[in-house]
Amino acid sequence: MTAVEERTGAPTPEIGKARRRKEDARLITGKTTWTDNMVLPGMLHLAVVRSPVAHARITSVDVEAVRQAPGVVAVYTGRDLAEEQGSLPCAWPVTPEMVNPGHPSIAVDQVNHVGEAVAVIVARSKVAAQDAVELADIDYEPLPVVLDMEEAVKDGADLVHDHTESNTSYHFVFDAGEMGTGGDTEQAFAEADVVVSRRLVQQRLIPAFMEPRSVVVQPQGDNYTLWSSTQIPHILRVMAAMVTGIPEHKLRVVAPDVGGGFGGKLQVNPEEILCLLIARRLGKPVKWTETRSESLMTGHHGRDQVQYVDVAADREGNLKGLRVRLLADMGAYLRLVTPGVPILGAFMFIGIYKFPAYRFECDGVFTNKVPTDAYRGAGRPEATFAIERIMDELAVELGMDPLELRRKNWIQASEFPFTTAAGLEYDSGDYETATQQALDLLGYDALRAEQQRRRESNDPVQLGIGISTFTEMCGLAPSRVLGSLSYGAGGWEQASIRMLPTGKVEVVTGSTPHGQGHETAWSQLVADQLGVPFEDIEVLHGDTAISSRGMDTYGSRSLVVGGSAVVKAADKVIAKARKVAAHLLEASEDDLDFSAGSFSVRGTPGSGVSIQEIALATFASHNFPEGMEPSIDADATFDPENFSFPHGTHLCAMEVDTETGFVKIRKYACVDDVGTIVNPLIVEGQVHGGLAQGIAQALYEEAVYDADGNLTTGTFVDYLVPAASDLPHFDTGNTVHAAPGNPIGAKGVGEAGCIASTPAVVNAAIDAVRHLGVTDIRMPLTPERVWRAIHAGGDGGDRASARTNAQAVDSSDAPSTAGGAQ
Amino acid sequence: MIPAPFEYARPTTVDEALQAIAEGGEDVKVLAGGQSLIPVMRLRLAAPETVVDLGRVTELRGVREEDDAIVVGAMTTHSDVLADPLIAQYAPLVAEATATVADRQVRHRGTFGGALVHADPAGDLPAVALALDAEFVIAGPQGRRTVPAADFFVDYLTTAVEEGELLVEVRLPKLAGSWGMHYEKFNRVAQAWSIVAVAAAVRREDGHIAEARIGLTNMGPTPLRARAVEQALAGAEATQEAVAAAASHAAEGTDPSSDLNAQADYRQHLVTVLTRRAVSTAAGL
Numbered sequence A: 001m002t003a004v005e006e007r008t009g010a011p012t013p014e015i016g017k018a019r020r021r022k023e024d025a026r027l028i029t030g031k032t033t034w035t036d037n038m039v040l041p042g043m044l045h046l047a048v049v050r051s052p053v054a055h056a057r058i059t060s061v062d063v064e065a066v067r068q069a070p071g072v073v074a075v076y077t078g079r080d081l082a083e084e085q086g087s088l089p090c091a092w093p094v095t096p097e098m099v100n101p102g103h104p105s106i107a108v109d110q111v112n113h114v115g116e117a118v119a120v121i122v123a124r125s126k127v128a129a130q131d132a133v134e135l136a137d138i139d140y141e142p143l144p145v146v147l148d149m150e151e152a153v154k155d156g157a158d159l160v161h162d163h164t165e166s167n168t169s170y171h172f173v174f175d176a177g178e179m180g181t182g183g184d185t186e187q188a189f190a191e192a193d194v195v196v197s198r199r200l201v202q203q204r205l206i207p208a209f210m211e212p213r214s215v216v217v218q219p220q221g222d223n224y225t226l227w228s229s230t231q232i233p234h235i236l237r238v239m240a241a242m243v244t245g246i247p248e249h250k251l252r253v254v255a256p257d258v259g260g261g262f263g264g265k266l267q268v269n270p271e272e273i274l275c276l277l278i279a280r281r282l283g284k285p286v287k288w289t290e291t292r293s294e295s296l297m298t299g300h301h302g303r304d305q306v307q308y309v310d311v312a313a314d315r316e317g318n319l320k321g322l323r324v325r326l327l328a329d330m331g332a333y334l335r336l337v338t339p340g341v342p343i344l345g346a347f348m349f350i351g352i353y354k355f356p357a358y359r360f361e362c363d364g365v366f367t368n369k370v371p372t373d374a375y376r377g378a379g380r381p382e383a384t385f386a387i388e389r390i391m392d393e394l395a396v397e398l399g400m401d402p403l404e405l406r407r408k409n410w411i412q413a414s415e416f417p418f419t420t421a422a423g424l425e426y427d428s429g430d431y432e433t434a435t436q437q438a439l440d441l442l443g444y445d446a447l448r449a450e451q452q453r454r455r456e457s458n459d460p461v462q463l464g465i466g467i468s469t470f471t472e473m474c475g476l477a478p479s480r481v482l483g484s485l486s487y488g489a490g491g492w493e494q495a496s497i498r499m500l501p502t503g504k505v506e507v508v509t510g511s512t513p514h515g516q517g518h519e520t521a522w523s524q525l526v527a528d529q530l531g532v533p534f535e536d537i538e539v540l541h542g543d544t545a546i547s548s549r550g551m552d553t554y555g556s557r558s559l560v561v562g563g564s565a566v567v568k569a570a571d572k573v574i575a576k577a578r579k580v581a582a583h584l585l586e587a588s589e590d591d592l593d594f595s596a597g598s599f600s601v602r603g604t605p606g607s608g609v610s611i612q613e614i615a616l617a618t619f620a621s622h623n624f625p626e627g628m629e630p631s632i633d634a635d636a637t638f639d640p641e642n643f644s645f646p647h648g649t650h651l652c653a654m655e656v657d658t659e660t661g662f663v664k665i666r667k668y669a670c671v672d673d674v675g676t677i678v679n680p681l682i683v684e685g686q687v688h689g690g691l692a693q694g695i696a697q698a699l700y701e702e703a704v705y706d707a708d709g710n711l712t713t714g715t716f717v718d719y720l721v722p723a724a725s726d727l728p729h730f731d732t733g734n735t736v737h738a739a740p741g742n743p744i745g746a747k748g749v750g751e752a753g754c755i756a757s758t759p760a761v762v763n764a765a766i767d768a769v770r771h772l773g774v775t776d777i778r779m780p781l782t783p784e785r786v787w788r789a790i791h792a793g794g795d796g797g798d799r800a801s802a803r804t805n806a807q808a809v810d811s812s813d814a815p816s817t818a819g820g821a822q
Numbered sequence B: 001m002i003p004a005p006f007e008y009a010r011p012t013t014v015d016e017a018l019q020a021i022a023e024g025g026e027d028v029k030v031l032a033g034g035q036s037l038i039p040v041m042r043l044r045l046a047a048p049e050t051v052v053d054l055g056r057v058t059e060l061r062g063v064r065e066e067d068d069a070i071v072v073g074a075m076t077t078h079s080d081v082l083a084d085p086l087i088a089q090y091a092p093l094v095a096e097a098t099a100t101v102a103d104r105q106v107r108h109r110g111t112f113g114g115a116l117v118h119a120d121p122a123g124d125l126p127a128v129a130l131a132l133d134a135e136f137v138i139a140g141p142q143g144r145r146t147v148p149a150a151d152f153f154v155d156y157l158t159t160a161v162e163e164g165e166l167l168v169e170v171r172l173p174k175l176a177g178s179w180g181m182h183y184e185k186f187n188r189v190a191q192a193w194s195i196v197a198v199a200a201a202v203r204r205e206d207g208h209i210a211e212a213r214i215g216l217t218n219m220g221p222t223p224l225r226a227r228a229v230e231q232a233l234a235g236a237e238a239t240q241e242a243v244a245a246a247a248s249h250a251a252e253g254t255d256p257s258s259d260l261n262a263q264a265d266y267r268q269h270l271v272t273v274l275t276r277r278a279v280s281t282a283a284g285l
């Protein structure tokens, strides 16, 4: 090739390039707008007085001293706002009978969890507001505290909400036999050779995003602008309008740069509503930013299920049926999608296996804890954990190799598309190849041999290998499926492309990022589609006045659904530009080729006009096709027909020190199929982060409440989030089977790492010590639990919840769990 | 979170500091590195009337040699300790334990003296100071006094430093030559406090253990010496078996708490395993 040819050759495609994320420099250095950075003239600051008790009637509220405090402008109690606060929305009534007790933003007569707002202080400075908090004098008459789900569902149990009949919010059933997607489950169990049953516990987790929640509201006449550190500005706008009565067209919501969410900012928060109500009352801009303690205590939590799982098989290891009963902790109230989270898992418990029969039942249960809601994976990690744990238990029962049992039952590559007993149509993949690659990455055989040696020599440090496969439904979501599940909105996504006169391109997306790197990936998509340089593209998002329609970011939907909308919009831009090009080149549209950003007349080299030139010609419109409106901008809305189904095999080799119970990951390998990879660096980053979170669930994180309903793990001293130093090297790989359901072929990678890693890690630890009689260890696998499981049997038991390890200052301040500490 | 309002003084000498403390009112707190004090103030678990910041009292900073001891100024930061050649030579146990304290950021601010006066049972340095028979020099309105480690740690978060007083420096006897040392720390993640830890200094003499000094972290409201283990080791053969037999006494006389990380019985089990490991490593076994 000559140098000249090289220069005129087509640029290398952007899709597949490991581009560094263009947004990172400003995000990492903080040279950007986080909500809490915002300062508006005359802005007032809010501090929230929170309940120090989990369940009580409010007998008196005296805020006179608060009102007198320096700098305080106003104080509002629940009574003051009772008439106008409405109820925080729950968008997902999962059954027609579901009981929703309503969710006040501020408690009026009764508090139902520690940290619930009981008064809001408005002051001239954040310091003044905070200093006045301790002056509020509130009396509580304690009510019995409901914490344990298995107790809460018993007849005659104390009630969280005394106007409800029981603590059960709903009972949801999916039965494959009844739905016609599988055989009769009871019969399958009756006829099975082997049935294995387990009770598994998904502990409560805290999303623990890096940027605390923050809200600013600016009233301008009848109009309001609300800035929030939210994942969902679009949904928040609709919901906040409905709750407050501010007309939707008078409310603009902006999510500036947002520092993480993991589902924890997929919410309509009490404080967002309170800021709107108070700004409306005062006619002044207000700001609320939470402390880390408030964040851990009052932002919604995740997971928290008790899972009763039964699996049926024949002696040869052919799966016959799966039965799942869940108790899912809702906490004290139903927030945006609280009841729906376990239901998102309902369809995934069968994993990648060909179960002929399947039945799922779930009770949503109220307790006196902060509500649960979406947390990375939302329902699917729970489901994957259950199936991948029970597969290991079944293998032991059958005396089979756990990998062989899985192989025997998983869907073969030739069988796609495959409709499961849960009624989902899995799109594409190859479980065998992914597994084989993962085994090679791990060095499986050598580690099994070492495991054998350690067992034989009775080494105090034992080795185990854990396996987990996974698939999940991603690309939320086909609107008609959401409709059939009674979800309150659609699942489409919107994008628009604006061609600027200088040839630069603005891409507007309705899928609001909060750390995922949309700006980079979307730019890569558009660069390839339009043939314009990556650097010439700007991605706009997160402001309902700029990006008017959208469904935001969660459920690994952004690239699959939002990216597809971008591609579709680009197609429309090209179609319009083609008309202009034909006009300018005096050729027929059909004779035009479009490549590398230029239109040229087929067979006439050098005749081209670039799309960027066409943008300028459109701006001028001096010479434009007859009858065509002078714009080549376009928008598109994409509604997927089906979910996409990434899959993967994760393997963990784990050392267990049997003398101390300390577990240490020796090696971790995973091979994921996330469909087409637009940016390998972003995919790798998502997998690493997901692994960290999934491993953290297995080994470190747990929201623990004491017997009175105080959050014992109220600081990062006790709520243990691992750092890089605590995690192993990750050996990652990919297979690529493009998703047939979207133009990109992407399947979604946001949750992959945190779904399969948790069961892989737990299976590995149990594998290491199973010969010592251990069959289960409760998560997180604290050294104490592992040690107890080895030496005393059982699953390691409860942790001592009464004392934190947080620092104190002298003996009179001995570690306490005082609720309400902010 | 924002601390409650407080008065602030920033003296430059020990005398000025003592004066500031004396004039500071009812509840005065000395601020060293702030790594323990500031979090509790932010959580409003502490709300001192006055904070006396020792950050500019340069005479409290640094390590020097004095006869058969090295003297560590109270305001010497953890990272200064880690870089100090005298400590590396004569008290490597201090460096080894300090390296396990928190993370780089905390070690750059947190101080040797602050960690000792704070006396958190899960803190790593108190047990080390106790094992090394350190001496604490305390300054007060009446002048200076020296307190041996055995009398310094009084109770949970309570030391011999009285109100109105300051810890000035800590004297560590030079242990070198035939002494081997090791700090065995057990925690769940790298930057966390000790669940249990064992500080061991062992002197070997012709295949025997001549003398052992063992400090226990987080096995009671104060750091403890494992006296029963020390006695069993004195004169014992330097073998794994002998060390294991001695270490089985490690829980004697301990009174550990139960918290999220560990219940008391588990701590008492851990301490025997960790003592065996600490002594074995210190003795070069």
Ligand SMILES: Cc1cc2nc3c(=O)[nH]c(=O)nc-3n(C[C@H](O)[C@H](O)[C@H](O)COP(=O)(O)OP(=O)(O)OC[C@H]3O[C@@H](n4cnc5c(N)ncnc54)[C@H](O)[C@@H]3O)c2cc1C
Residues within 6 Å of the ligand: A809, B029, B030, B031, B032, B033, B034, B035, B036, B037, B038, B054, B074, B075, B100, B101, B102, B103, B106, B109, B110, B111, B112, B113, B114, B115, B117, B118, B120, B122, B123, B124, B125, B161, B165, B166, B167, B168, B191, B192, B193, B194
């Ligand atoms: C995230 C984190 C993790 C940590 N992990 C560990 C760990 O693993 N192991 C460990 O040992 N420590 C750990 N620490 C604590 C650290 O060692 C602190 O440096 C130490 O506890 C306090 O030292 P300081 O200099 O910061 O003291 P400060 O916080 O300033 O003071 C602590 C207390 O001592 C008093 N005080 C300080 N200096 C004097 C003096 N000269 N005279 C009289 N009173 C004084 C103060 O008034 C205060 O009451 C951790 C801290 C953090 C923030």
